[in-house]
Amino acid sequence: MNDIDLAVPLMDGPSYDRACSLVPSEYVEAWEWFLGEEQRGGVWTSLPHHTKEDSPQYQYRLRIGSDFFPVTRDSGIFWPGQDRVKQDPNKIFALSVHNSKKSFYTDVPPLYLDDGTWVIKYSVQAPGAVGSRDQNYNRKMLNCMECGVPVGVIFATEVGYKVLGLAFVERFEPENGWFVLHGPVHKGGPDPRFAPDMSYLKHMPVDIEFAGQGTTDDEKVRYALRRERLGQQWFRKQLVAAYDGRCAVSDCGVSEALE
Structure with missing residues (x-):
């Protein structure tokens, strides 16, 4: 975890268009899928890679050419293997993240900001959580943060898995063990709403979504307290x-x- 302790915040001026020049073409096609699912607004009963032919969501799985292409795996932080996508082994980017309906991780539900963006605090991969294999899950997220490469975000609710779209890994908080994800990222050049300065979390009004239900004032207060501690x-x-x-x-x- 020493490399994480030395991590720097998101670069200045990240953008979707710039990121497309840094990743394999399969990533760009997967990003297009996340953008499309964000607009469609459907809720998946299972993660895409577990979706069966009898599911109404089956038709929405990503295809590249004639083959299905995975945008998720059981591990929360996912990137495609070298058998599917060829990339520099020293700079592999995470493609997507998702949380689980039942997990010991303390991922925080989306905070919806007044500027139309949202923020999620996503737990780092804990040491030893994936058995004896060390696949450097967190390093892939740090690569995204340092280079301004977005990740697809899927958040589990009581009614299913919601595709939120793309987000930048805006910051790593070692004191909490969280990556701060900020989205939605759309096509185009730099968006001034995405910047390394995280002070907006303390000063901007927020709304929180819990499984699509409204949030009480008490819940907002509890979240604010959790954020400050x-x-x-x-x-x-x-x-x-x-x-x-x-x-x-x-x-x-x-x-x-x-x-």
């Missing part, structure tokens, strides 16, 4: 794991009580 989410995950999900004093194992 730097480091506590990452610390909490480590603490829960260390004590096997139980209180060290009472031996209580009820997650709501531990929270």
Whole structure:
């Protein structure tokens, strides 16, 4: 994780058009798919790579040529293997991210800002979470951040998987163990709404979407408090794991009580 500790924020002036010159053509076709699904607005009952022929979403899976092309895999941070896409092994970019309906990761639901963009805090890949293989998942996200390459974002809700579109990896927060994703990214040149300065998170009014339902004032307050308490989410995950999900004093194992 040392390379993450030294990570820098998103470059100045990132844009979709510039990013197209940095990635293989398959990435650009996958980005087109994310843009199309963002506009279509449908909700997937399963992730695209798990969608079967009897599903109404099957027709919307991405094809490149005559073959289906994966935009997701079971791992939350995904990029296509070298058997599908040839790219520099020293600079592989993440293609997409998704969260899980049931996960120990603390991904934060979208915050919708007044300027028409949204922000998601997406958990880094925890050490040892993928067994004995070390595929440098986080390094692929850092490559996107450092070069201004967007990633596709799919967020799980109670009713299914929502394709939010493309986002820049705008910042890494080591104190929380989060990547900050900012979207939606659309075709064109630099958009002044995407910049390394993250102060807007403290000063701009936000709305939060929970599974497509309205958000109460109490929920917004709780989110704001979570946002300000730097480091506590990452610390909490480590603490829960260390004590096997139980209180060290009472031996209580009820997650709501531990929270």
